[in-house]
Each structure stands twice: as structure tokens, then as C-alpha cells.
Amino acid sequence: MTTFRVLGMTCSHCVGFVTEALKELPGVESVEIDLSTGTVALVTDRPVEPAAIRAAVDAAGYEVEG
Known part of the structure; x- marks a missing residue:
């Protein structure tokens, strides 16, 4: 499991x-997001590059913290 925070999510549409x-x-099997903390937990069946995660979140219009 990989966990990280995403900045800018404010509602269920953002989570979607x-x-x-x-x-x-x-490789991503499931995505769990806690909107109140901005925490994302990814369950994967293989390693996923951090740069790919960051690029996907950026493309959705949000930012990975850190």
C-alpha cells in the first residue's frame, strides 16, 4: 500500500x-481517499512510480503534497 496526501480536494467530486x-x-487495484485529511491509499499489484502518481494527480487538477 502506498499512502500520500493530495492538496486541494474539497468535495466528493474532487475525490472522484x-x-x-x-x-x-x-497496477492500481484500488484507491481509498479520506477527504477530511486529504490522504490517499493506493493498493497496487506491482510498484507504481511516484512520478506517475504525481502526474496523474496533476492531470486531475490537484497536487501531491511534498
Whole structure:
């Protein structure tokens, strides 16, 4: 499991955009997002490059913290 924070999510629509963007990445099996903390947990069946995660979140219009 990979966990990280995403900045800028304020509603369920935001969660949907980020979830869909991350589900497109090869190897991602599930995406769990806690909107109150901005925390994202990815379950993958293989390693996913941090740069790919960041690019997917950026493309959805949000920012990975750090």
C-alpha cells in the first residue's frame, strides 16, 4: 500500500476526479481517499512510480503534497 496526501480536494467530486485518474495507472487495484485529511491509499499489484502518481494527480487538477 502506498499512502500520500493530495492538496486541494474539497468535495466528493474532487475525490472522484482523483480516484479515476489514479485507477488509470497500470497496477492500481484500488484507491481509498479520506477527504477530511486529504490522504490517499493506493493498493497496487506491482510498484507504481511516484512520478506517475504525481502526474496523474496533476492531470486531475490537484497536487501531491511534498
